[in-house]
Amino acid sequence: MTEINSVTTLVQEGDVAVLTLNSPPVNALSAKVREGLDLGFKQAIESDAEAIVLICDGRTFIAGADITEFGGQMAGPSLQDVQATMENSPKPVIAAIHGTALGGGLEVALCAHYRVAVPSAKVGLPEVNIGLLPGAGGTQRLPRIVGVQKALEMVTSGQHVPAQQALAMGLVDEVVEEGKLREGAIAFANKALAENKPLVKVRENNAKLEEAKGKPEIFAEFRKANARKFRGFQAPENNIKAVEAAVTTGSFDEGIAEERKLFMELMMGPQSAAQRYYFFAERQAQKIPDVPDDTPTRPIKKVGVLGAGTMGGGIAMNFANVGIPVTIVELKQDALDRGLSTIRKNYERSRGADPAQTEKRMSMLTGSLDRADLADCDLIIEAVFERMDIKKEVFAALDKIAKPGAILASNTSYLNVDEIASVTSRPQDVIGLHFFSPANVMKLLEVIRGEKTAKDVIATSMKLAKQIGKIAVLAGVCPGFIGNRMLSQRQREAQKLVMEGAMPWDIDRVLYDFGFPMGPFAMSDLAGLDIGWVKENSKGESIRDVLCEMDRRGQKTGAGYYDYDENRTAKPSPVTEKIINDFIAKSGRNPRKISDEEILERCVYPMINEGAKILEEGKAIRSSDIDVVWVNGYGWPVYRGGPMYYGDQIGTAKVLAKMKEFQGAMGDDFKPSALLEKLAADGKKFSDFKQG
Incomplete structure (x- = not known):
């Protein structure tokens, strides 16, 4: 056995060279891994072996790129160098897959001439989930092997495809017995040699692209069918454009150039930065400083x-x-x-x-x-x-x-x-x-x-x-x-804005355009305005009371803040508008025109400030935990990272200045937290704050 480097070994079994990668926990494509693969393939090609198997130790095949390297200077050979060495090998290369071959892992496997997998294996290109697209040929090779429609579905959903399904799609060439991947891959390699199988380069197979050229509507129909799901996100559209480039150019190299351009556009943009931040935030939330990973747990059997x-x-x-x-x-x-x-x-x-x-x-x-x-x-x-x-x-x-x-x-x-x-x-x-x-x-x-x-x-x-x-x-x-405490700040301001002249649909539109699935008033209509409302005690003291007394209790009654048609499609209600204007008149105020910018700042900045108080009081361990709550529980758009991340992007000094401005005009509901004052004074972010 030859040790290529600290994570890669090469051994020859008969006519087959077996290149083994072992870089825990998930064999991510770090600089050391890329180096080992590059040197290992070159040595295997120069050896007297006639075929090469790439296999991984541990719980998985290559599970993707090393995300910690993103945005930094890459060391060692590039992934494209490794792929070129594999693809241009004069000897058949077989990728042996177990666990998950995701992102860069699948892109590596697609440069092998053949792929075998165990039944439990899964493959996919999930880069869209961190605001990116497959940047190492995935959007160009995948449609050539599975077809354009399936490629579009995979790259925009990030789905993990099970081995048997991948076999049916042509993404893997054989499924071998569970637990016997090494033997199965070597047997496949020997069979390929015995049958003199060709060196299949996915990049050279344009048949499925030619099929799609005759159906230009594929892309328009796919965009239309997924418009709601993709709303606000940039990455799905760039993924679609990259697959589209594979079809329209017909040239692999031109397609790769377009993929690279679209990849860098995402990599350098704010959405992917937010989604990569969130990727780590979700994992960090599981770490509790005084409850280490080895803390005993109680069995829960019933x-x-x-x-x-x-x-x-x-x-x-x-x-x-x-x-x-x-x-x-x-x-x-x-x-x-x-x-x-x-x-x-x-x-x-x-x-x-x-x-x-x-x-x-x-x-x-x-x-x-x-x-x-x-x-x-x-x-x-x-x-x-x-x-x-x-x-x-x-x-x-x-x-x-x-x-x-x-x-x-x-x-x-x-x-x-x-x-x-x-x-x-x-x-x-x-x-x-x-x-x-x-x-x-x-x-x-x-x-x-x-x-x-x-x-x-x-x-x-x-x-x-x-x-x-x-x-x-x-x-x-x-x-x-965490969540409802911050939500109460937004709800209060939304109600106050209505009493100053903003209509519910104005507020909902601003928050929807920001990226929320719906605004507070549409949400109230969906849940039912009569939650917690008691008919016998109602005296028409609030807009909600009057709406409920009129049996306008939300979508279930066909009317609430909005009017609804038979399909529950909402439209602004003149009834609600009159009720609001009557309440404003009774209060002795004059309604005013309120800008979208003020609506957003008044709904969001007090939430950020409340998050700072939660940190200050030790009720959340870290600011990123607050973001995880809001992304998963309240529909905060993940491409904006979360309220505390968003506050960091605006800048604590700017958030503080706006809170003070609102405090001067509207009172102590906008009183800045001590932590916000301190971070702004020190030129720091919420992410800099550490408990204790």
């Missing part, structure tokens, strides 16, 4: 959920989905039946619903009217009405029922977890698990650390979140925690 309503049912589905049995407790049989029926319907309506899978998941759920049936659960989550007296009654009861060591969790979105824990004899076992609605869909889970919450309870909750497919962020106890 879960109890108190409440079978929208939240309780959605929470239960998360555990059933991964095979953890759930006992759901309700007060009345009809409520329990309704909850279980809704869960079943959710499963049946889900895309690609499989009746057998639905039955398997439903079998994980047991309904009960008796809280005592929660006694054997390892984790009990309450999803009852958001009132402190009800929460306390529930936790006092659970304290007597739950077994020692069981975790008691509240799904509260706002209330004090320490106060809830105070009615138990085991506050160390109490934690907040704030799921977002719908709980079976939304990715975010705010994990609320109480004053006495044990570290192993925190570690267990963070680990469990990952198991059920959630992105967890740790928060401290304060009203509304």
Whole structure:
């Protein structure tokens, strides 16, 4: 065996040279890896071997580029150098794939003459998820092998394609037995030699591009079909343009030049910078300084959920989905039946619903009217009405029922977890698990650390979140925690802006154009204006009261802030406009014209300021954690990184100046936080702030 460098070895088995890459954790294409591949292929070509197999040790094939090198000076041979060496090899090169061949990993594999994979392997080009496109020939080689339509779908979605599907698409040439990749790849290489198989260069195959030339509408139709999904993002459009270039130029080299131009446009732009920042922020959120990775966790083999309503049912589905049995407790049989029926319907309506899978998941759920049936659960989550007296009654009861060591969790979105824990004899076992609605869909889970919450309870909750497919962020106890605390700032300003003359649709439009899926008033109409509204107590004291009294309760009644047609398409309502103008007149004010810039600044800057207070008080570990909450829980556009990242891009000094300007004109709702003042004075960013 020859050691090429610290991450690459070369060994010859009969007529086949096997080049093995081992660069934990995911064999990313770092400078050392590129060097090893370049030297290794050159040595294999010069050896007396007749074929070359590229294989990786560890849990995966090359999982992509080394993202930490992006934007910096590349050392050693370029990826294109490695690809050229492979592609131009006079001996057949076979890429042996296990784990995931993603991004640059698949682009390397596409330069082999053949590809084999184990059944569990997946391949894909997910660069779009960090605001980029495949920059090493992916947009040029992929359509040549799978066709233009499939290439467009892959590069704009970042989907991971399973091995059997990749085989059907022609992306891999053979699927070999699981656990026997090395033997299978060598056997394939020997077969290629025996059959004198040609050295297939993907770059030279234009047949599928010629097919697409006769169908120029492919691109227009693809853009139209995905317009809503791609709204605001630059990367999907550049990916489409790069694939388009493969077809229109017909020349691989010209296509590569266009791909490079479009890649650099993204790489140097603000969107990819924000998306790369977010990529690391999401991973960083899992790191809790005083709860290290090796903190023991508690086994969670059975879960109890108190409440079978929208939240309780959605929470239960998360555990059933991964095979953890759930006992759901309700007060009345009809409520329990309704909850279980809704869960079943959710499963049946889900895309690609499989009746057998639905039955398997439903079998994980047991309904009960008796809280005592929660006694054997390892984790009990309450999803009852958001009132402190009800929460306390529930936790006092659970304290007597739950077994020692069981975790008691509240799904509260706002209330004090320490106060809830105070009615138990085991506050160390109490934690907040704030799921977002719908709980079976939304990715975010705010994990609320109480004053006495044990570290192993925190570690267990963070680990469990990952198991059920959630992105967890740790928060401290304060009203509304991270997300809702900041949201209240935006909601307040939105309501105030309406009373100054901005119409709800003006505010919604500005926030929608900024990148949110919808504005606050459209969101209220969707959720229902009557949430928390009590008809008997309503005295027409607010715009919402009057709308609800008129039975304008949102989309479900065909009218709310907006008017809706039979397809629930919204349009500005003259009824709402009159109600607003009447309220403004009663207040003695004169409505004024409010600019889009002021609407955006008044809705967003107080959120940033509140985020600074959350950091200052130690209720979030780092500013990037706040961004993860807002991207995953509230639809903040990921291409803007999150509110704190956005504040850093504007500059803390500019945010402070605007907050002071608003404070002078409108009062202490805009009082700057002490941390914002300090960071601005020191010329620093929110990302510079470290707890302690």
